[in-house]
Amino acid sequence: MSIKKIIAVASAKGGVGKSTITAALASYLSKSMKIGILDADIYGPNQHILFNVANSKPNITNIDGKKLFIPITVNNIKLNSMGFILDEDKAAVWRGPMLSGAIRQLMQSTLWGELDILFIDMPPGTGDAYLTVVSEIKPDHALLITTPSKLSIQDTLKSFSTFSKLNTNIIGFIVNNIFRQTEKIEYTEFLERSVNFIGGVNFEKDFHDFQFNTQSIEIEFIANYLIKKL
Numbered sequence: 001m002s003i004k005k006i007i008a009v010a011s012a013k014g015g016v017g018k019s020t021i022t023a024a025l026a027s028y029l030s031k032s033m034k035i036g037i038l039d040a041d042i043y044g045p046n047q048h049i050l051f052n053v054a055n056s057k058p059n060i061t062n063i064d065g066k067k068l069f070i071p072i073t074v075n076n077i078k079l080n081s082m083g084f085i086l087d088e089d090k091a092a093v094w095r096g097p098m099l100s101g102a103i104r105q106l107m108q109s110t111l112w113g114e115l116d117i118l119f120i121d122m123p124p125g126t127g128d129a130y131l132t133v134v135s136e137i138k139p140d141h142a143l144l145i146t147t148p149s150k151l152s153i154q155d156t157l158k159s160f161s162t163f164s165k166l167n168t169n170i171i172g173f174i175v176n177n178i179f180r181q182t183e184k185i186e187y188t189e190f191l192e193r194s195v196n197f198i199g200g201v202n203f204e205k206d207f208h209d210f211q212f213n214t215q216s217i218e219i220e221f222i223a224n225y226l227i228k229k230l
């Protein structure tokens with residue numbers, strides 16, 4: 001089992017497009033690379049819904065006495081998510097060690113095989129799930145997502161602090177123009193911290209339709225930037 005690069009797609013702000021952009025980038029890159037997605041959002045997993053495999057269940061295999069999940073393959077992407085394994089109501093009351101344990105297990109007990117990139121779709125916030133991913137899974141890079149709103153920028157900076165305190169390289173930030181903001185924003189807070197602007201993603205009404213996304217010039221641009229920087 002070998003994973004060449006792990007990229008955490010993150011923002012402490014909820015609903016800024018982390019899951020959608022992860023899925024779109026993975027869909028584009030999966031045409032030429034071996035791609036996986038770990039949905040680390042234990043309370044509200046989404047990837048299984050985005051890829052229309054919500055009713056699938058990963059099979060379990062036994063390798064050297066260890067039980068491993070076989071990830072669901074969809075659009076040539078290997079996907080594992082708590083959404084396949086657990087009903088959401090149960091996870092909703094998890095805290096601290098249970099949450100960390102679940103993410104750890106999901107990562108370690110999945111037969112990822114050979115991957116060029118594993119994307120980790122991060123939950124919002126900077127709580128236990130974050131710390132487990134950053135300190136134990138140790139992503140090679142963090143990709144920050146923000147919208148142009150001030151609140152999103154402020155919250156995304158919290159993710160920046162968490163990743164930088166734990167020495168995760170921050171590959172840059174993406175602005176998801178989810179609210180069709182037209183006012184010019186400078187993003188000085190990111191630039192002052194030497195976080196590169198990678199690109200913007202426009203509001204698209206069919207953004208959840210990955211046939212459409214894989215043809216998005218913005219997603220292609222960001223994906224190609226990532227390949228160059230990895």
Ligand SMILES: Nc1ncnc2c1ncn2[C@@H]1O[C@H](COP(=O)(O)OP(=O)(O)OP(=O)(O)O)[C@@H](O)[C@H]1O
Pocket residue numbers: 013014015016017018019020021041044046122123124176177178201202203204205206207208
């Ligand atoms: N560029 C876009 N154009 C149109 N709709 C978008 C765009 N990006 C995201 N959306 C929509 O915005 C909503 C929130 O996106 P998404 O769930 O990907 O955000 P998130 O950051 O992963 O949320 P959470 O913090 O809850 O995990 C979804 O309904 C999604 O379809």
Ligand SMILES: [Mg+2]
Pocket residue numbers: 018019020041046121122123
């Ligand atoms: Mg999400």
